[in-house]
């Protein structure tokens with residue numbers, strides 16, 4: 083909602099782009115079968131299109147709107163998501179605009195009870211978290227998609243019905259100039275929380291709804307307070323409530339406050355109520371400048387998911403597959419990971435580089451990630467909005483205790499999103515011999531290392547599988563050389579990075595300098611150690627001493643039965 087007198091897209095800081103409807107050939111009787119159709123040009127659908135394009139697969143993306151989302155939704159984007167966006171060639175646009183941060187404060191009443199500090203070091207290219215409005219996120223992704231030449235965006239195109247068969251999927255699409263049928267080999271359903279694709283296939287989300295409703299309000303206010311997450315329990319401005327405050331670019335501040343069980347949501351959403359409550363919060367924050375109201379809405383937390391994220395040739399990604407509470411900022415961050423997972427697997431299946439097992443691994447991996455989110459986000463949500471009086475008493479007792487006991491401060495830790503480890507995935511080969519004292523375990527994402535000025539390990543990954551091989555005196559061991567050369571020159575995209583290698587113009591791999599052996603130490607590696615890495619940066623397998631037969635077996639497993 084916007085203040086009286088302002089239109090839906092009448093923002094104080096953001097110029098909404100307009101994406102025109104273009105008459106598709108199907109409306110004039112030209113039918114062609116598309117390889118992949120994506121329903122929904124929200125952030126998750128467009129990310130999936132970019133991942134498909136990265137592997138050379140074209141897609142058509144259908145959206146019923148002609149601009150980006152009208153309110154303000156996701157604002158906190160994690161480092162892992164920035165690393166995904168880097169792979170898609172769009173991270174620079176985000177870091178130019180977004181506000182990076184790593185600290186937070188939790189208050190109980192008027193006292194600060196916990197100082198959040200997210201892990202960070204000079205080895206990282208990106209900060210642990212960035213604040214940026216979802217409008218910018220969507221616009222940057224769409225701009226990148228338009229550059230690829232492999233993503234056809236069709237606006238004002240509403241998918242009304244879905245006919246999913248064994249050989250392909252047929253979509254009925256409504257447009258301002260009539261409806262048409264669009265045929266595709268595969269469909270990615272990225273049409274959000276109220277997914278029409280889900281409904282058309284007769285599928286429903288399962289899970290629970292949480293107590294408590296939140297008002298989400300954005301205001302414009304000039305303030306010198308740094309970019310940190312501030313959480314207030316029982317704040318003086320709104321007693322008995324919970325309040326979150328976040329800074330966003332363009333002097334926009336997000337203020338989320340909880341409604342009491344007896345508050346009437348219609349009354350609470352009236353502009354006068356919003357101005358009264360936000361005004362009290364601004365005063366409590368000690369801000370002297372005037373502020374302007376940008377937008378507000380009501381939010382309620384759910385943990386809901388489909389039982390299966392894949393139905394034949396239709397795969398569900400993002401909010402169409404699951405709804406998670408906003409506390410801990412997991413919705414879009416998980417959606418990005420869904421899009422990468424579904425995107426590379428579908429691309430590899432289509433390109434003939436992967437077997438059937440690839441698509442079958444999508445649900446276990448990504449639903450596994452959702453269930454993990456439910457466990458963490460459920461705890462955060464109950465802490466933010468206690469479901470019962472007893473729970474609230476316990477929570478307040480923990481917060482009171484943290485005034486005097488450091489260890490109790492941990493209860494107030496918001497446990498922000500962390501990337502999921504695909505340890506139990508059918509694509510992952512577990513360690514057979516223990517021996518790695520450090521480094522990402524099979525299923526976990528790679529860790530970054532700084533190589534020099536504006537130069538990091540992850541910058542050097544190729545778009546397909548990667549092999550991180552550790553050398554000692556600068557050479558690949560003779561016993562491994564032939565296999566590495568064969569893999570690097572094979573039909574399937576596989577990029578070899580040899581850590582500690584001498585520069586050799588004739589070698590089919592990228593040398594990565596490691597003069598102080600810092601990368602080897604971070605990966606628990608010695609000469610001949612090796613990590614096999616999937617296109618989404620997750621480790622498929624690793625060996626302290628490379629066994630080339632085992633490497634080929636692991637590659638076959640990681641590509642769902644092909645290599």
Ligand SMILES: Cc1cc2nc3c(=O)[nH]c(=O)nc-3n(C[C@H](O)[C@H](O)[C@H](O)COP(=O)(O)OP(=O)(O)OC[C@H]3O[C@@H](n4cnc5c(N)ncnc54)[C@H](O)[C@@H]3O)c2cc1C
Pocket residue numbers: 121122123124125126127144145146147151154155156157158159216239240241242272273274275277278279298381399400401402408411412413414415416417
């Ligand atoms: C208040 C709030 C705060 C949030 N904060 C965070 C945060 O800080 N961090 C975070 O990670 N997440 C956050 N989230 C969650 C995040 O906004 C969502 O997870 C994210 O928008 C999901 O993206 P999506 O692309 O899956 O779906 P959507 O963004 O909903 O996009 C779906 C798209 O599909 C289109 N569509 C729908 N139906 C059809 C149809 N039939 N035909 C064609 N097109 C269709 C829609 O127009 C839309 O463009 C927040 C959410 C809310 C509500």
